[in-house]
Amino acid sequence: HDYLGMKFDFTVDGAVTVDMSDYVKTVIAEMPEDMKGKAPTAAASHLFNIREDPVLLDKGKSDTFHKMVMQLQYLSQRARPDIRTAVSFLAKRVAAPDQDDYKKLTRVMRYLQGTVYLKLKLEADGSGIIRWWVDASYGVHSDMKGHTGGTMSMGKGCIYSMSSGQKLVARSSTEAELIGVHDVMPQIMWTSYFLQ
Numbered sequence: 001h002d003y004l005g006m007k008f009d010f011t012v013d014g015a016v017t018v019d020m021s022d023y024v025k026t027v028i029a030e031m032p033e034d035m036k037g038k039a040p041t042a043a044a045s046h047l048f049n050i051r052e053d054p055v056l057l058d059k060g061k062s063d064t065f066h067k068m069v070m071q072l073q074y075l076s077q078r079a080r081p082d083i084r085t086a087v088s089f090l091a092k093r094v095a096a097p098d099q100d101d102y103k104k105l106t107r108v109m110r111y112l113q114g115t116v117y118l119k120l121k122l123e124a125d126g127s128g129i130i131r132w133w134v135d136a137s138y139g140v141h142s143d144m145k146g147h148t149g150g151t152m153s154m155g156k157g158c159i160y161s162m163s164s165g166q167k168l169v170a171r172s173s174t175e176a177e178l179i180g181v182h183d184v185m186p187q188i189m190w191t192s193y194f195l196q
Contacts, residue, residue, distance in 0.1 A: 006078055015123035015156070020079040024116050027071050031109050032064065039110035043086040047104060048140040048147070054098035065090075065097045065105060072108060079120045081161040083108055085149065088163040125155030130195070132188055136166070136180030138173035145169050146176035150184035152191060160187065 001008040005023040010016055057065060069090045076084040086108045093101045134150040141147065145168065151161040166183065170176035 004078075005074075012123075015121060018079040018120040018122070019117075020075060021117050021119070023075060024080075024112055027068070027075070028109065028113055028116070031068065035106045035109040036113070037106075037110045038114040039107050040114075042083040042108050042111040043089075043104065044107060047086060047089055048142070049100075050142045051098070051100060054100065057097050057099065057102060061102065062097055065102060066094045068105060068109070069094055080112075080118070081120070081151070081158055082115075082118070083111065084161060084163040085147070088147075088165070092165065120157055122157040122159055123155050127155070130154055130191065132184070134177075134180050134184045136170075136173075136176040138170060138176040141165055143169070146179065148180035148183045150180070150187070152188075160191065162187070 001010070005020055007019040007022070008016055009019065056062075069087065072083060072087045073091055076087045086104065090101060090105055090108070130152060131154070132150065132152050134148070136149070137147045139146060146166040147163070148166055149161075149163045151158040153159060162184065164183065166176065166179050168179055170179055
């Protein structure tokens, strides 16, 4: 079944595979030449670092940056949760991207070039148990706010995942974890009620 750039494969009983490799190929085909290459991960350890004296991108490059980040946001929310943290950060930078942001986008594109055919496989294990994992990073953004990540599975693959900056400044890593749980809790409750 082909729907909005996603190919759903139901040939394995009890499982579905979501393939967006054609969409990834389209994004790669439209990217600037200087983004060609390979990277082992979607982001480096300095993803959240921002310079105090940034060199902003010109209008043309800024528009390209904005377009590509929006394309990647769609991809990360559908079939490629592995790039979600990097894309979440880049989405906050589209208003005034700098050269460092462009390099971080380049890193994501190089990672995608090496993982074009990576698919999302979803399968329930039959237990009926919903598992959630929520984690937070303390003070990683330039305004000292943390970052929350959460994912849900019913066996294999993450059915739902999120990655976003926290809205509050935590005073400790423990508090950042509590804010993280608070950020994901509405989705946890909604999912539980929906399945009931």
